[in-house]
Amino acid sequence: MNNLIEKIEEHILSGCTHKENRAVGVEIESIIYNKRGERIPVDSKKEFSASDFIHMIDSECKDHHSFVTCSLEPGGQVEWASKPAFTIHELNHELNGVKKAVESVCSEMELTVVDLGLDPIYTPDDIKLINQKKYQLMHKRFTLSGHHGPWMMRNTASVQVNIDLLDKQDAEECGFIAECISPFAAMLFSNAPFKENQPVGFENMRYQIWEDTDPSRCGHFIDHGITSMSGLLTQYSSYILEVPVIFTTPDKQNEAGYFDGTINEWLNDLNEKNELTDEDIKVALHQIFTHNRFKKVLEIRTADRPPHGYELAPVAFWIGLMEKGKVRESLLESLTRWTETERIEMNQKAYTFDISRDGPMDKSILHWLEWFAEIAYEGLNVRASRLNIQTEKTYIEPLINNIFSNGIFSLQFQDKFSKQNKSVKDFILSKAYHD
16 A cells, blocks of 8 residues: 555655746636526537537637536536646636637527526526436446435536645645645635525535535545544545546547546556556545645635635635745645644534634634735746736635625625515616625
């Protein structure tokens, strides 16, 4: 097993290619409705589908000589994945090009981008799963491992921030920062106000869904015995080996395979045959769905899909917090003083939105949210000076100001809904929650 742990660490750290100039990327998922307020199907020969949407976006971008990478999630959610960039301004430029293409297609086909983290109307039973063996195997696993796997696959949308790692120490520090702050981010960026045509109240629904999808591969690092910053990468690489395999590396026809056993048993079998490849390790790492996970980058997965205009706020939040130097030293000085009990309790408190409750060190959740915002701003100021760019605070500050003044988006939108005599469907289609 030690040999496999080393190989997994080597794979993760092989992404450390940019030295001190850290690149960042983002993946933004969106749910799409047609003019009748129905989810567009993932694929269909009878009606406009998510696959058709992808093709039209690709064509629009080619017409404008711009690059775009869009793909489909299991329930037909559309995901845009950026190129790695060294500033958020570069990401914003790319995102604006994609938005123009999306707006053009939506106008032509009478579609609505539902910029929420959870489908407000439909259940998993209403959504056809994409016809790919990989996702069929995931569905089979998740129907047995937890209560909300089908909801996660078909009905959620998020923003995933991919942060370059500089070296092993940096990987462990960034991973620990993300681990400690993720429950706060899950509250700050919560944007799932409705479920099955009903307001959810103070429930943090997408976070709850991910927490109850598959205990062996979801949740927080601490749930799997990964408790300390020192040795975190080795602990993580060891942990994933005990997780059951869902699918194996696709064959030449791009069909995923099946293995009945743990990741350790699968990779060890390949290793003993001298057939283990970098791609196999990549596939193994992609079967871990903790709120933060290591690939060749650190992927931070705690943010719901934000409202239109705030899509890059999670990127600015996390890249500001990850800035090295005095910013990180100040952050880690506090985080390393939290007890394991405090961290576990905070992860559980993120199930709901009461930010007046105490968090770690007997300080309120609101106190910590405000402090993290200040630290993120400070980190972004340091970045602007170091990179000689205009400040990137413009991508996070409006969201922070809005939420601290008006409350978390999930609660804001439920409040607006309660004041209008509309069904949830009409409320969503009219974009009344943005008024």
